[in-house]
Amino acid sequence: MADLLVRLYDLPEYDYKRVIDQGVTLRRALAPERASVCEWVETHFSRHWRSEVETGFSHQPIDVWIAHDADGLLGFACGDVTARGFFGPTGVAEDARGRGIGEALLFKTLQDLESKGFAYAVIGDPGPVDFYKNKLDATEIPASKPGIYRGMLK
Template sequence: MKMDMLVNLYARPLEGLAARVAGLAAQGITIRRALPPEMHLLQDWVATHFSAYWVSELTVAMAHQPPGCWIAVENGALVGFACHDATARGFFGPTGVSADHRGKGIGLGLLYHTLMAMRAQGHAYAIIGSVGPADFYAQTVGAMPIPADDAGIYQGLLRRPETTA
């Protein structure tokens, strides 16, 4: 079962990430806030690499002013994204990096820039909903599990029926 985690946006682990993500530029990777005219490209990319659910969340994040979406670009191509304030205010995610770009620190860079943007907008804490890699978030930003029963924000989410061949 996936859990939610809480990140203190003023904690030391977060402050220490700036130096770790600075090296991405030397690899030719730029992380920046997404622009509204790029939304259709982002939606297509997220649908191809991840899921329709994440396209929905991305669309909401892009509707904010400024957009609540950060992207990683290499040689003019999208290689990753991270959103905030999509499903609920104060939530980080969804986030993803293309399979062939994982392990290069891009996810860490997206996490850092997105959490810093949340802090700049007045959030003191961020919630990472339905966490996949809990150890990653605990080790990099000091995220802590939020005690809860099964009633999370995604409880009762409509899903497409499974098809059988």
């Protein structure tokens, strides 16, 4: 499986109504939320993803998008943290999956990258390749090395 390339200047329109109607708020994270968001990411996903989220919080503006409702955090997505122009990491709480939250965070993050002047985004080591291809017309990057960052220290 290869890394994927997304044309940001040609993103399809996205309707956030589905998640908003569920009482979900999508927004850029705030600096005072750093500790709680990072702890949540490490608890639900991994220490490595926490490190990438911490990098997103060090940017101005912050490159971490979150989804939450009245009960708390539901998901997150980062852009421009693993490497310049990269999408991810991203994750949604297990009990909140299937509600369109991850897709909404994907579009928020990609639209933000486009607003910063990027023409393309890379989705490195993508999980659901067919999802990205269908939703974004993403294309595989020939000879890319997905998981190149897997050689990190544990």
